[in-house]
Amino acid sequence: MFPDTPAATAARTVGVRFYTPALLNHCLRSYAWGATYAAAHGIAFDDELLFVSALLHDIGLTGAFDSHLMPFEDAGGCLAWVFGLAAGWPPDRAARAEEIIVLHMRDDVSPEDDPESHLLQVATSWDVVGHRPDDFPESVRTQVVERFPRLGFSDEFVACFEDQAARKPASAAAASIARDGAARIRANLLDFPRHDS
Template identity: 65%
Template sequence: MFPETPAAAAALTVATRFCSPALLNHSVRAYLWGAHYAAARGIAFDDELYYVSALLHDLALTTEFDNHRLPFEDAGGHLAWVFAAAAGWPAERAAHVEEIIVLHMRDDVSAAADPESHLLQVATSWDVSGRRPEEFSPEVRAEVLGAYPRLTFGAEFLACFEDQATRKPDSAAGRAVAGGIEGRIAAHPLG
């Protein structure tokens, strides 16, 4: 189900240590939604790279790693680069995990251009605000949510984004709050 590599195990350890249960479940769901989406569409991807990216993508929303100047996705990308370098990944792979995390809050990336970035964008936009509900069948939804429930994710995530928007109004989080993410989270088909 999950990649069984030292880096994957370490990413889970880090995310478990610093993320709330709701944020941890979101990160795992992001991996699972993306993996299901890729399987349904025949998108080949680097499983370990995508898993590490998914587990660490919101780490800079936590108190311990919040950066008061950089958007959370940029700070999170830097953290993932440090993680990857410490895991012994080559420089190109470390740079890629950083890029995936930064790009998950940017304009859509095609699966052909960068499958892991595409998967994280699709998965997180579905899990946070209900974008592309047609991509995830009721059976897949039940399986993923049965194992990794949302808990208080919507309210917790919105509070993080509102905090980011207050301090960094020009960030992607700031634009999301200004663009009505609160209503999209409230209307999410998963609750």
Template identity: 65%
Template sequence: MFPETPAAAAALSVATRFHSPALLNHSVRCYLWGTMYGRAHGITFDDELFYVSAMLHDIGLTEAFDNHRLSFEVAGGDLAWVFGVAADWPEERAARAAEIIVLHMRDDVSPSADPESHLLQVATSFEVVGRHSAEFPSDARTEMLARYPWLGFGAEVLANFTNQASRKPNSACAASVDKRNMAGLVAANPLGSHQPA
């Protein structure tokens, strides 16, 4: 189910150590949603690179790695670069993990231009605001949430984004909170209310 490489195992260890339980489950779900979407659409992607990026994409929201000036995705991307180099990846591969994490908060990337960034954008936007809901059927949601429960993720991510927006007014978080009605979209996200019986 998950890539069985030293870097993948290390990324899970880092995420388990520093993420809240809700953020950890979100990261795992993002990998699984992205993988499901990629396979359904015939998108070829680097599984290990996508997994590591999915596990670390929100590390910049954690207390240990929150940067007082950089947006959380840039801080998280920097950490992913360090992680990749420490995992003995070539610098170019480490830079790709950083790029994927930064781009998940930017304008849509096409799967032909950057499949891993595209998959992370699809998965995170589904998780946070319910975008692409038609791609993920009800039975898949029920099974996913039974294995990796929601644990109040919607409220937690909204609080994290609101905190980031208040301190970093030019960030993507601020645009999401102030201009894109993130609170309303999170509240209306069908995934958050789609809990197993």
């Protein structure tokens, strides 16, 4: 299911080391949702680049990499650039990972302009607030969530965003919380699976 490259393996190792289990599974689900959405919509993308970006997109929320100076997605993007160079990527490829991570908290990007950023935006907004439910069939939801359980993700993520908002009032996380983001996160239908008879 995941790309089998040294950089992808290293990104997963970083995730295991620094994320809580709930955040790690969110990152893994984000990749899975993005790849699923791409297949359903015929979007060609760079598999390794999406995986590494998905695995590192919330690293700026962790204690080790939280920056008091910049929004979590900017801090995570900077780390992804360093990670990419350390993985042997050329600077422009490392910069793409940084860009994808920063853009996942910005205005929508079209798949024609930037497929990986579009896929990470779609995947994370689905996993966090349940945006675009019609794009993710029930059978796919069940399979992905069973493989990577949510483990109280919504409450943990709300706490992360509320903390970011309090310390970084100009950030996208703060804007999300101001727009009733906590309630939208906690109402995500992925936390309330259907049990059809």
